[in-house]
Amino acid sequence: xxxxxxxxxxxxxxxxxxxxxxxxxxxxxxxxxxxxxxxxxxxxxxxxxxxxxxxxxxxxxxxxxxxxxxxxxxxxxxxxxxxxxxxxxxxxxxxxxxxxxxxxxxxxxxxxxxxxxxxxxxxxxxxxxxxxxxxxxxxxxxxxxxxxxxxxxxxxxxxxxxxxxxxxxxxxxxxxxxxxxxxxxxxxxxxxxxxxxxxxxxxxxxxxxxxxxxxxxxxxxxxxxxxxxxxxxxxxxxxxxxxxxxxxxxxxxxxxxxxxxxxxxxxxxxxxxxxxxxxxxxxxxxxxxxxxxxxxxxxxxxxxxxxxxxxxxxxxxxxxxxxxxxxx
Numbered sequence: 423x424x425x426x427x428x429x430x431x432x433x434x435x436x437x438x439x440x441x442x443x444x445x446x447x448x449x450x451x452x453x454x455x456x457x458x459x460x461x462x463x464x465x466x467x468x469x470x471x472x473x474x475x476x477x478x479x480x481x482x483x484x485x486x487x488x489x490x491x492x493x494x495x496x497x498x499x500x501x502x503x504x505x506x507x508x509x510x511x512x513x514x515x516x517x518x519x520x521x522x523x524x525x526x527x528x529x530x531x532x533x534x535x536x537x538x539x540x541x542x543x544x545x546x547x548x549x550x551x552x553x554x555x556x557x558x559x560x561x562x563x564x565x566x567x568x569x570x571x572x573x574x575x576x577x578x579x580x581x582x583x584x585x586x587x588x589x590x591x592x593x594x595x596x597x598x599x600x601x602x603x604x605x606x607x608x609x610x611x612x613x614x615x616x617x618x619x620x621x622x623x624x625x626x627x628x629x630x631x632x633x634x635x636x637x638x639x640x641x642x643x644x645x646x647x648x649x650x651x652x653x654x655x656x657x658x659x660x661x662x663x664x665x666x667x668x669x670x671x672x673x674x675x676x677x678x679x680x681x682x683x684x685x686x687x688x689x690x691x692x693x694x695x696x697x698x699x700x701x702x703x704x705x706x707x708x709x710x711x712x713x714x715x716x717x718x719x720x721x722x723x724x725x726x727x728x729x730x731x732x733x734x735x736x737x738x739x740x741x742x743x744x745x746x747x748x749x750x
Contacts, residue, residue: 444651445702448474450639451499452700458495458629458636459488461619465612467700468717469496473645474652474696477607477689478563478583480548480598480721482732487612489586493544494633496584500645501638502541503578509551515558519568533570538562541578541642545585549595556602559583563605580645600680600724607689608717609732648699655695656705660749664708665690668715671742672723678738680724690718708748715743 448470455466469492472479481489490506497504507518520536537543538559548556562568566577585606588595615623623629640648665687672681694710701710719742720735728734 444648444699447640447644447648448700454499454636454639455492455495458633459492459612460623460629461615462488462492462612465492465610467697468608468610468714471693471696471700471714472607473500473582474648474699475607475689475692476580476582476649477692478605479585480603480606480609481584481586481612482589482609483612485588487614489612490544490546491629491633492612493542493546493584493586495636497542497544498633498636499638500542500640502580502642502645504542504544505537505540506544506546507537508546509548509555511550511552513551513555515555518555518558519562519570522571533573533575535575538568539575539577541580542582542584545583547588548585549587549598551596553596553599556596556598560602560605580642580649600722603721604683604685606721607693608714609721610717611732652692652696652699654704655698657691657695658706658749661694661706661708661711662691664746664749665694665711667746668711668719668742671746672719672739677726678723679726680722682719682722686719686722690714693718712743712748715739 451470452463452466455470456463459466469479473496481492483489494504494506507513516536518536518538520534520539522531522533524530525532545559558568562577562581563583566579566581567574568577569575583606587598614620626632668690669682669687672678690711693714694706697710697714698704698706716736716739719739720732723735723738725734725738728738
């Protein structure tokens with residue numbers, strides 16, 4: 423992972439910094455999650471970036487490396503209403519959204535909200551559910567609302583979907599459609615922990631108790647205040663042009679059968695603002711964009727001659743970064 427160099431974006435004042443309590447709050451959140459998810463500071467930072475940017479996260483990796491642990495730790499650390507849904511092949515859309523039941527007392531139908539009506543929803547092993555059930559999340563993820571029998575219901579705010587999925591070659595998985603993938607702000611791969619951190623996990627007997635006792639270091643008001651601060655982070659016009667050039671590079675040249683969408687460039691813009699805030703700045707620098715582009719763009723594109731391996735898409739985005747001029 424590329425470190426963030428202390429370069430200043432064109433047109434930004436180097437002496438301008440966000441309120442110190444914002445950075446302190448983010449550092450406490452990172453430290454709290456890191457007490458459970460060992461040896462993965464870059465992954466934790468990116469997950470928090472998505473949370474501050476009000477975006478959804480898809481965590482993709484092999485079983486047993488801590489995908490669910492990361493999602494649970496982040497949910498507990500922000501102290502919000504949390505619900506975990508284990509996605510299976512027999513899960514129905516109504517199991518997630520909710521159903522209308524007849525109320526004998528009122529002599530009418532009453533909507534009973536499902537687990538989707540939480541601040542943070544962990545969609546565990548999302549690609550084990552059928553496409554019909556997966557599609558139940560589309561409206562919720564893009565608009566923060568769901569429709570049931572011609573009535574729309576607003577979901578709680580803030581609202582975040584943390585989804586995990588196993589690689590497609592694993593038995594019993596259904597690939598997520600492009601429209602679903604595009605609604606995730608970023609994808610993360612955790613990977614195996616460093617040897618010393620894995621040794622400590624063995625010696626302490628796992629992280630279950632630590633996770634159970636994890637304190638909340640933010641509440642809904644605190645998180646929403648940080649999300650509003652993110653929107654105030656300045657982005658120089660040359661950096662906006664840089665983001666657009668990266669996206670346009672996937673739309674020309676013929677390497678991509680499905681290029682980066684407009685939602686993708688919007689996601690990169692918001693995430694760059696959030697990453698700048700995490701680093702204690704109120705302006706975006708080019709390295710913010712470079713550090714985030716692979717996580718935000720790779721899952722949105724389809725290669726014209728690719729095999730479907732996610733690493734091929736990530737390599738293609740790295741090539742785009744390497745060949746696109748960086749504003750100075």
